[in-house]
Amino acid sequence: MKKIVSLVLALMMLATMGAAMGEGKTTLTVACWDLATTPYYAAIENGYEAANSNVDIVWVDLASQDYNIKASTMLSGKDTTDLYCVKELSDMQNWANEGHIIALDDYVAQKAYDLSKYAGMDACYVSVADGKQYALPFRADFWVLFYNKTLFDAAGIDYPTNDMTWDEYADLAVELKGDGVYGTHYHTWLSAAVNWAVCDGVNTLADGDYDDLAYFYELLQGLEDAGACMTYDELKASGLHYSGAFAQGNIAMLPMGYWYASTMCGYIKDGTASFDWGMTAVPHLDGVAAGSSFGSPTGIAVSAYSANQEAACDFAAWMCSEDGAKAIAATGTRPAYVSEEVAAVMASAEFMPTDETSLAALLPTAIALEWPIGEGVNEIKTAVNEEHTLIMTREISIEEGIANMEERAADYVK
Amino acid sequence: MTAGRYANKRKMSRLERKNTLIAYSFLAPNFLGFLIFTLVPVVFSVVLSLLDWGGGQNAEWVGLGNFSFIFDEFSFQDSNLGIALKNTVFYTAMTVPLTIVCALGLAMILNRGVKGANIFRAALFFPYVASLVAICVCWNFLLMKDGIVNQILGAFGIVMDKSWTSSRDLAIWAIIIVSTWKNAGYYMVMYLAGLQGVPAELYEAATMDGANAWQKFRKVTLPMLTPTTFFCSIMMVISCFKIYDVVAIMTQGGPGRSTKMLVTYIFELSFGGEGIATSAQYGVASAVAMVLLVIVLLVTFIQFRGEKKWVNYM
Known part of the structure; x- marks a missing residue:
């Protein structure tokens, strides 16, 4: 009896091995988030598999808000997932320090890979600790100003331009305010409210000096008081998300990351939103070049626990190459790799606005990093965010909040 | 042997x-x-x-x-641990008595044999089994600037100019109210069981001695319920010190640090918070968890030491 059982088991093992060898396909698993609502994953998968028929891409979908936690936990547990999308730069630094992801320098050197096409975004993925390249950027989002053309037309006001100061923008928002119509909309994030101060390329949010935020807090609170936008209190308590808010069609302007463009295309396609929309560069301060914005890249890293590191590197490289960029751009998302060909593909994505202003907004003059990377930045981020909530709920004055930010950040500023 | x-x-x-x-x-x-x-x-x-x-x-x-590191420059005003500790203790000190009073009160009313007691019992128990996220979101709406609660307060001349969760002083009360409301039904069931275990002879004897309703409550009901109260208070203190979920959904520890609790702080240190990347400081986070463990052990120990003094087992 035992003999028969062991024989059967051995045969089964052989059979499965044979089946696996017969296929001869490498399967690469890639951790990502929002798989169902983000069209570019499928575009990347199809594009890569078409060019590499011996590789099978399998996405591992993690919940967006828990991505950093989940991915970090998987890496700590030496999960065999081959590649990880990098959502937060600081996570990549942690992963690199802990030896979870491999340095790509050798691969880049061996393949003579060109890093110059990322407009500097590749530098974000260099480890502060050892100066090696631990990930490549495939997406680089920056902030633009979305606007509702239908509301502008109804109010008989000219569309905003790519060269507009913050004061002009605020006046416009007040002018557009109407019955049930808001001139503009601020999501509750710190970045939506005051991150604009870093657009000059000189200030950062981790430098310990927050006087430059006062102007933006005053502007925002002025707009709240004038009824030109919903209040922070209201948004926080109701949990209203910006995407649904703007799609309702009663908000004239929305400063938001470029990623929202593909969401809007989707909304127009499925009928959630039914109005004309466009994009301009975000407003700028006097003395800062028009078209200056801030943003963050999204990258891809290869796990140190992957059994197919070579194949994984190839996939990562393709995802961030011009071919990968075209696949991503076709879905209305901005890839990190920038070239004229890629820009042309971006503009031709389905349901994207085609006016000249919107097209010009696709090419910002400068992109500052939303948050710099480095030691102590996480602690500063926590402190600044906490004081931000106090300022926005008007529990403390702007001056008091900024003084608190400076005092609390001082412990960590290097 | x-x-x-x-x-x-x-x-x-x-x-x-x-x-x-x-x-x-x-x-x-x-x-x-x-x-x-x-x-x-x-x-x-x-x-x-x-x-x-x-x-x-x-x-x-x-x-x-x-x-x-966590006790560095410790203060209840400025250091993260101090603030989290202060908030957690305040929350526990308010929630436990409030829940006990509500649970006992509801149990006594239902024990009287009100019409439709079963329906009320089910209704009062409902918050305990309902989805916490749904409950918290509903309460956020009720406690909004122009929400029902503020409108009722307005009718009494108390004008509120912002949502409860947007105020440094009221945000923690929003958490306390929701926790009390959610748990009162559960502890009410415990008290109902306790009340049904009180022998009727005791009330009879008290009536014969001419005791009024209040005296019966003070001298018979309360002492006979002390084992239930003891059990409820221990369970509740432990769960209050571990408060996380309601805070995470309703206030995310804000505004500022006004509702930052020990567990919220532990989570923030290990996994990051809203708008914050993973900090992955598992060591520091575990140290805070140890502080929490010691406090809970200490409080429970004190409660058990006091047991002999006030708990009657008949």
Whole structure:
């Protein structure tokens, strides 16, 4: 009896091995988030598999808000997932320090890979600790100003331009305010409210000096008081998300990351939103070049626990190459790799606005990093965010909040 | 004595061994689960509090370094641990008595045999079994600037100019109210059981002695319910110190740090918070968890020490 059982088991093992060898396909698993609502994953998968028929891409979908936690936990547990999308730069630094992801320098050197096409975004993925390249950027989002053309037309006001100061923008928002119509909309994030101060390329949010935020807090609170936008209190308590808010069609302007463009295309396609929309560069301060914005890249890293590191590197490289960029751009998302060909593909994505202003907004003059990377930045981020909530709920004055930010950040500023 | 020792040393018979193994195999699923999912993590977390570990291969022994880090410049106004501690203690000190009063009051009303008591019992128990996220979102709406609660207060001349969760002073009360509302029904059921265990003779005797309703409550009901109260208060204190979910959904610890609790702080240190990337300071987070453990142990110990003084077992 035992003999028969062991024989059967051995045969089964052989059979499965044979089946696996017969296929001869490498399967690469890639951790990502929002798989169902983000069209570019499928575009990347199809594009890569078409060019590499011996590789099978399998996405591992993690919940967006828990991505950093989940991915970090998987890496700590030496999960065999081959590649990880990098959502937060600081996570990549942690992963690199802990030896979870491999340095790509050798691969880049061996393949003579060109890093110059990322407009500097590749530098974000260099480890502060050892100066090696631990990930490549495939997406680089920056902030633009979305606007509702239908509301502008109804109010008989000219569309905003790519060269507009913050004061002009605020006046416009007040002018557009109407019955049930808001001139503009601020999501509750710190970045939506005051991150604009870093657009000059000189200030950062981790430098310990927050006087430059006062102007933006005053502007925002002025707009709240004038009824030109919903209040922070209201948004926080109701949990209203910006995407649904703007799609309702009663908000004239929305400063938001470029990623929202593909969401809007989707909304127009499925009928959630039914109005004309466009994009301009975000407003700028006097003395800062028009078209200056801030943003963050999204990258891809290869796990140190992957059994197919070579194949994984190839996939990562393709995802961030011009071919990968075209696949991503076709879905209305901005890839990190920038070239004229890629820009042309971006503009031709389905349901994207085609006016000249919107097209010009696709090419910002400068992109500052939303948050710099480095030691102590996480602690500063926590402190600044906490004081931000106090300022926005008007529990403390702007001056008091900024003084608190400076005092609390001082412990960590290097 | 000798017989006992002999019995212990005696070899088990085949049948006995088989029976013992079967008994162990019945225990195994539960015990293994406890071992893997509770005991190992607890021991791991104790060790972790003495290490500098970010989740990877390098873990460095830092002794009490994590503790000196969290107690560095300790103050109830400025340091994260101090604020979290202050908020958690305040929350517990308010929620426990409030829940006990509500639960006892509701139980006494229902015990009187109100019409439709079953329906009320089910309705009052409902918050305990309903989805917490749904409850918290609803309460956020009720406590909004122009929400029902503020409108009612307005009718009494108390003007509120913002949402409860947007105010440094009221945000923690929003958490307390929601927790009380959610848990009162559960503890009410405990009290109902306790009330039904109070012998009717005691009330009869009290009536014969001419006691009024208040005196009966003070001298009969309350003392007879002390075992229930003791049990409820211990369970509640422990769960209050571990408060996380309501805060995470309603206020995310804000505004500022006004509702930052010990567990919220632990989460923030290990996994990050809203708008914050993973900090992965598992060592420091475990050190805070140890502080929480010591506090809960201490409070429970004190409660048990006081048990003899005020709890009556008849």
